[in-house]
Amino acid sequence: MTHRATRHGIAVGAATAAAALTLLSTGTAHAAPDSVTWTDRVASVTRTVSDASPKVGDTITVTTKFERSTSPDLQLNWVKDFHDACLTYVSDSAKLDDGTGAKGVEPYLEIRPGFIAGDFMATSYRVFVKAAAPVTFTAQYTVGASCTRGTPLSSGTSYLGSLGKGDYNSYGPFITVAKDSDGGGGVSTGSLGSLLGTGSSK
Incomplete structure (x- = not known):
């Protein structure tokens, strides 16, 4: 027994x-991904952030997708990716994918505190958005300690192409840095010890 x-x-x-x-x-x-989509006379644009509520120290990925449903093709000359200055661009993370594989954008990338800008007219390849063949521009950022916690931070894009220009520097998606806590709602070591019955004895 x-x-x-x-x-x-x-x-x-x-x-x-x-x-x-x-x-x-x-x-x-x-992680809580978020995205926003809009359409202008040139293209349909979708911006996605891998985590809209990151913690300080996290790395997030922002993707901007350009699509067209009809001809003629849109040649992209340059694309700007706007972000709060408290986010730091991750070196060599900017990529362009036109359906034939991801291509690096550096060294033809302007890096500023509030945005990065890829100049595709200077690269060895040309970028065309074709009907049913989207193009994506991707970059990664590290969330800095100077980010305001709990307040939505705007982001957006602007671009220039053969069919016109678009300025959407605050269209989103918005990023809200999590307030300081025990690591995003996790169970503390003390709580885990209590659950397991391994906490300090009376």
Whole structure:
């Protein structure tokens, strides 16, 4: 009987530990992607951020997709990606994908505190947005400690192409840096110890 009681206790302890670890992993899985789409006379534009509520120190990916449904093709001359100055561009992360594979944009990339700008007329390749063949411009940023917590930070894009120009420097998506906490709602070590029954004894 004693042996059975011991085994039952181990089983309960293992189940509790599994539940606690589930809570811990759920708390830290905070990524919340967001996107916004609009259409002008030149193209349909979709901007997506991999995490709209990041923490300080996180790296986020921003993707801008250009699409056309009819001819003629749109040749992109340059694209600007606007972001809050508290976000730092990740070196060599800017890429252009026209359906034939991702291409680097540097060294033809202007990097400023509030935006980056890719000059495709200076690159060795040309960029065409064709009907049913979208083009995406992607870049990564690190969230800095100077970012205001809990306040939406605007972002956007502007571009110039063979069919015209578009200025949408604050169309979004908006990014709201999480306020300081225990790491995004995770279970603290002390709480985990209590759940597992390994906390300090009375």
